[in-house]
Amino acid sequence: MKRYFLAALFLPCFALADVHYTLEPLPAAKSLRVAVQLEDAKAIESFRIPAWTPGMYVLMNYQDKISDIKATDAEGRPLHIEPVDKRKWVVTNPSKGPVTFSYRVLGDDGGLGFFGANVRDDKAFVNGASTFMYVDGRLTERSTLRLKLPAGWDVATAMSSQGTEFVAEGYDEFIDHPIQLGKFVRRNFTVEGIPFEAIYVAPDNKPRCDVDRETERLRKQSIPTVRMFGGASFKKYLYIIHLAVGDFSGGLEHRACNVQAVPNLKPLNLDTLATHEYFHAWNVKQIRPAVLGPFDYTKQVRTGNLWFAEGVTDYYAYKHTYASGLFDSDWLLSSLAAQISDYESGQTRLTKTVEDSSRENWENGGFGVGDLSYYTKGLLIGWIFDAEIRKATGGRKSLDDVMRTLYARCMLPNPGYGEDELIATINTVAGTDLTSLYMDMVRSTKPLPYDRLQDIGLMVIKPGEVIPGSGSKKANRYSVVRDPEISPETAQRLAGWLAR
Numbered sequence: 001m002k003r004y005f006l007a008a009l010f011l012p013c014f015a016l017a018d019v020h021y022t023l024e025p026l027p028a029a030k031s032l033r034v035a036v037q038l039e040d041a042k043a044i045e046s047f048r049i050p051a052w053t054p055g056m057y058v059l060m061n062y063q064d065k066i067s068d069i070k071a072t073d074a075e076g077r078p079l080h081i082e083p084v085d086k087r088k089w090v091v092t093n094p095s096k097g098p099v100t101f102s103y104r105v106l107g108d109d110g111g112l113g114f115f116g117a118n119v120r121d122d123k124a125f126v127n128g129a130s131t132f133m134y135v136d137g138r139l140t141e142r143s144t145l146r147l148k149l150p151a152g153w154d155v156a157t158a159m160s161s162q163g164t165e166f167v168a169e170g171y172d173e174f175i176d177h178p179i180q181l182g183k184f185v186r187r188n189f190t191v192e193g194i195p196f197e198a199i200y201v202a203p204d205n206k207p208r209c210d211v212d213r214e215t216e217r218l219r220k221q222s223i224p225t226v227r228m229f230g231g232a233s234f235k236k237y238l239y240i241i242h243l244a245v246g247d248f249s250g251g252l253e254h255r256a257c258n259v260q261a262v263p264n265l266k267p268l269n270l271d272t273l274a275t276h277e278y279f280h281a282w283n284v285k286q287i288r289p290a291v292l293g294p295f296d297y298t299k300q301v302r303t304g305n306l307w308f309a310e311g312v313t314d315y316y317a318y319k320h321t322y323a324s325g326l327f328d329s330d331w332l333l334s335s336l337a338a339q340i341s342d343y344e345s346g347q348t349r350l351t352k353t354v355e356d357s358s359r360e361n362w363e364n365g366g367f368g369v370g371d372l373s374y375y376t377k378g379l380l381i382g383w384i385f386d387a388e389i390r391k392a393t394g395g396r397k398s399l400d401d402v403m404r405t406l407y408a409r410c411m412l413p414n415p416g417y418g419e420d421e422l423i424a425t426i427n428t429v430a431g432t433d434l435t436s437l438y439m440d441m442v443r444s445t446k447p448l449p450y451d452r453l454q455d456i457g458l459m460v461i462k463p464g465e466v467i468p469g470s471g472s473k474k475a476n477r478y479s480v481v482r483d484p485e486i487s488p489e490t491a492q493r494l495a496g497w498l499a500r
């Protein structure tokens, strides 16, 4: 009785503090109409559009797509709006009554929409940061969303719904749930008891691929990560597959969803791309540098640890695609060898560290600096640490334990990890001090010590070198082969590394 009374007492207060959004696609105008309503507005309220979208570390110009800005009071009377800078509008609200701030967003992002919004006759896609402004000082308040849709339009989003509204606990979460509206093909499946959804969106509503076959592959490759972590922080997960490529081909991660833009082909070959974006639901959305949530949307946020956020994610993209049973161990070794080739063919690695490439990426397209990608070097660093931890612990621990430790420690709403916290965690798991290896790989431009991979029975063969166990055959590219003189102890570690 008392509990119900308290709930009834407090509920209206929470509702008052919510930020209410309304979204209406306007297909004829290839636009979206967005309204932000504040029931408890102050005399001055500031509305801002983010300067970037989490997951893509490049400044965006979302403000260029925004027009027809209006602010009204509870009676519909116009309120004064002052543009303060290109991404911020200040509304004067002398009566301190409710405020409705609304604007139009041009939905012309390339393909079917990726970092921005795309509106077509029968569908629309919204990447939250491009479309929903936030209210200064109210980022942590609950956000609600009401959709006004043309008749017959479907909705796909991982955001929770309550009645006719969608609800997120704060703006960070709100814009981390992209929204697909209109016509698309939907499939459902379950992974370890968690409901999953895959939607296939084609401009002409005709996916060329075998949708059931592709969905079965997504199901299989979704299993290893959730098993490795022993669970997930999402209650449901959504794959949004855009079968059209605009300005960007690839994927973008979200906390309970990912969006992939690929050509409308048969087959789609999503495997490592899908696994990479999916793994991010743990590594980068939960295990993350402190600056990557809560976010400062007004400017670039720099961290030296994107090699871990992206590169280690890519390492697991290969390992878990293999672990899903979709490919064999030869595929895994040749895929990782291709990463070595890629890295070694670059020149920037000789002058910049992987931390430099993480910090300077904002000015260099979001993947690294010059031809040094923190994806590639980060993958190789993760692999070498995995081998070292397995050796140091007699095969009892691995990089998986580092990931699990960080997951338990960083899971939202906990803060992300500090800039020097990764090596501390690696050392704790390894039970030995690997700091000098860390300094060499992460904070120097020294050659990567591939010989350490022999600790898990793998040999890296350079182009022109004789391939062990092949007579006199020479490698014509970087290759990774099993050590023909492997000791029983190392063979056990290799078996552990390849276990699935």
Ligand SMILES: [Zn+2]
Binding pocket: 253, 276, 277, 280, 309, 310, 313
């Ligand atoms: Zn990524």
